[in-house]
Amino acid sequence: KTLRIGMIAGDGIGRNVLPAAQRVLEAVPGIPKPTFVALDAGFEHFQKTGTALPKETVDTLKSECTAAMFGAVSSPSHKVAGYSSPIVALRKEMDLYANVRPVKSVEGHDPRMVDMTIVRENTECLYVKQETIEDTPQGRVARATRQISERASTRIGRMAFEIALAAAQVKQQRGAAASAYGWTGGPTVTIVHKSNVLSVTDGLFRESVRKVAAEYPNVEVNEQIVDSLVYRLFREPEKLSTLVCPNLYGDIVSDGAAALVGSLGLVPSVNVGDSFIMGEPVHGSAPDIADRVPSIANPIASIRSAALMLEFMGYVEPAAKIYDAVDSAIRAGHVTPDLGGKLSTDEVTDVVLKAL
């Protein structure tokens, strides 16, 4: 079995941090020796060629690659004719219907022991981008369509239950360490919605996930209205575990949750479909610190995203080794300036490789 990984560095610090992921993937024991193929996408590529996501990138991913890593792309705040975000297009092209974002504290480092995973639906909700505007006698009125389907809600629900089961297993294996994270019981899925107000759309989401729950009698199911969930996120994040959310709530809740662990430069994600997996740090292209020599971009989000990619491909042990190596670097204070350290991107990566 071979591993061929598409590497889409993109713009800004995407180019600074993706090599760190590659070095770690080359070094981690327990996986087939990976090969890599560099692929284009992004705003700079668009400026050069008029295309943000070349067909060749998508074709190569589909025909050659087992999985991929995505760095970051810049999206201009003004509208640029012909440009639309390649990450949104890629998720659609590859049918990556789930965005999974674990937010975890490092034991012995962070004051609050957070260990939650947000499972965000990646294909619909308000992001179907069907917006209209019309002139009326009372002034302009804009409308957006919000699509929630039974099919998308059911498959994201199933993913959340599988993740909750896997997370509980990992915690059980780690025993004592797990209790430090405030984890006490078995696997739990919390359905995040607002069906008290949006009873049709969020109602369908809630009902579809609840139906999946019947297949998982060993997983505890509860639910929380999104606004009170945000309250709990700040008050008692230690008590949250696996959250399943429609697209927009998931976007907002997961960025908020990232603030609980110190830096955007730490938080990984993975885009998951039934036949493809793509790791992606949560942060953007960070033009304010991009392309410094030496680079000071924190490589940890990117390295953890590579581990997450492996985990979702079934390489659970190699992924755990990477997480542990990263945690030890953080605990020892071998970090970049965003975390108060003095090391460069490459130096942090060197420390992680040594721990590995």
Ligand code: NAI
């Ligand atoms: P950002 O995540 O790029 O940066 C926010 C702040 O966090 C900046 O001060 C940056 O220096 C810092 N930061 C982010 N990642 C870091 C890392 N690895 N190490 C150290 N510091 C880090 O978000 P911002 O500034 O809102 O957006 C910049 C560009 O990125 C925009 O063009 C935006 O559209 C794009 N973006 C792309 C995303 C993606 O590719 N998935 C996601 C979010 C934003």
Ligand code: MG
């Ligand atoms: Mg976001």
